[in-house]
Amino acid sequence: MKFIIARKIGMTRLWKDDKVVPVTVLKAGPCVVVQKKTVEKDGYNAVQLGFEEVSEKKLTKPLLGVFKKANVKPMRVLKEFRVDNVDEYSVGQEITVAIFQEGDKIDITGWTKGRGFAGAMKRWNFQGGPKSHGAKFHRELGSVGQHTEPARIFKGKRMPGRYGNERVTILNSEVVKVDPENNLIAVKGGVPGARGSLVLIRSAVKVDK
Numbered sequence: 001m002k003f004i005i006a007r008k009i010g011m012t013r014l015w016k017d018d019k020v021v022p023v024t025v026l027k028a029g030p031c032v033v034v035q036k037k038t039v040e041k042d043g044y045n046a047v048q049l050g051f052e053e054v055s056e057k058k059l060t061k062p063l064l065g066v067f068k069k070a071n072v073k074p075m076r077v078l079k080e081f082r083v084d085n086v087d088e089y090s091v092g093q094e095i096t097v098a099i100f101q102e103g104d105k106i107d108i109t110g111w112t113k114g115r116g117f118a119g120a121m122k123r124w125n126f127q128g129g130p131k132s133h134g135a136k137f138h139r140e141l142g143s144v145g146q147h148t149e150p151a152r153i154f155k156g157k158r159m160p161g162r163y164g165n166e167r168v169t170i171l172n173s174e175v176v177k178v179d180p181e182n183n184l185i186a187v188k189g190g191v192p193g194a195r196g197s198l199v200l201i202r203s204a205v206k207v208d209k
Contacts, residue, residue, distance in 0.1 A: 002099045003081040003202040004028045005051035006185070008110070010195050014176055014186060023176050023186040026199055028097040030183060034070045034078065036086045046082050047089050050075030079200060098180040105172050105204035110192030114165035123163045168192040172204050 006028035013020050035048040054076040056064060067074045070091050083089070100106070120126045120141045129137040141160065144153050153159075170191065177186040191199060 001081070001083055001203050002104075002106075003047075003049070003200070004095055004097060004099070005031050005049055005077055005079055006097075006199045006201055008191055008193050008195055008197050008199050009184075011190065012186075016176060021176055021188055022190075023188055024191040026185050026187065026191070026201070027183055028100075028185045028201060029095060030097075031095045032072050032075065033089050033091050033093040033095070034066065034072055034075065036089060036091060037080065038086055044082065045084065045086050046080045047086060048078060048080045049095065050078055052076040077198065081200075081202060096180060097178055097183050097185050100175050100178050100185060100201075102175055102177060104175040105207050106175060106187065107169055107171050107202050107204050108173050108187065108191050109167065109169045109200040109202075111197060112164050112166050112168055112192050113194050115163040117161065118163035119160045120158065123160060124158045126158075171206055 006026040009025040009027055011022060011024050013022050015021070029051070031049040031051050033047055034050045037044060037046040037048065039045055050067070050072060052075060053073050056074050058076075059067075059074050063078075064074060066078075072092055115122075119139060121128050121139050126141070128139050129135050129142070131138060144157055144159065146152065170189070173191075174188040175185060176188050179185070185201075193199065
């Protein structure tokens with residue numbers, strides 16, 4: 001299992017086998033192993049990675065204690081990755097983008113752009129009401145309730161509300177190019193989130209055959 005933390009830089013295109021391939025460029029790592037979780041102590045096996053060094057002034061005392069115990073520099077981001085065998089890793093070990101190779105299949109987890117409170121037409125792609133004069137509503141939701149029975153709105157009804165800022169995972173993305181010197185990795189296609197947002201990369205779980 002390969003995994004690393006990255007930030008989204010943006011999209012561009014590269015030439016591959018006489019074809020133009022749209023890619024997303026990510027700044028991946030270097031990351032440091034801060035903590036190891038075991039079944040005996042924590043109930044599950046996982047490796048905790050730290051990403052992007054930060055000043056001690058920007059962290060709380062409990063977090064500083066975690067880094068001092070591991071004898072590593074304070075990090076801005078802490079994320080866990082489930083593994084089968086934690087003995088393959090050691091606290092303080094550095095993980096770089098060099099672990100990936102061109103052609104590798106990976107799963108990418110990101111958080112979509114947050115769009116705030118949105119109406120039903122924007123959030124759920126509803127058609128809306130008539131656009132002509134005389135219509136009583138244009139972009140409103142319409143009837144959502146029932147008659148006397150059951151006299152309530154069913155749970156899960158698609159209505160206006162918070163739109164975006166959801167965790168999304170893209171499966172079986174392909175690594176197009178790796179640049180270990182600059183800690184860059186280019187993956188085929190788009191990646192969830194805005195430029196500068198956090199991204200989690202791991203080996204593909206469901207590999208296309």
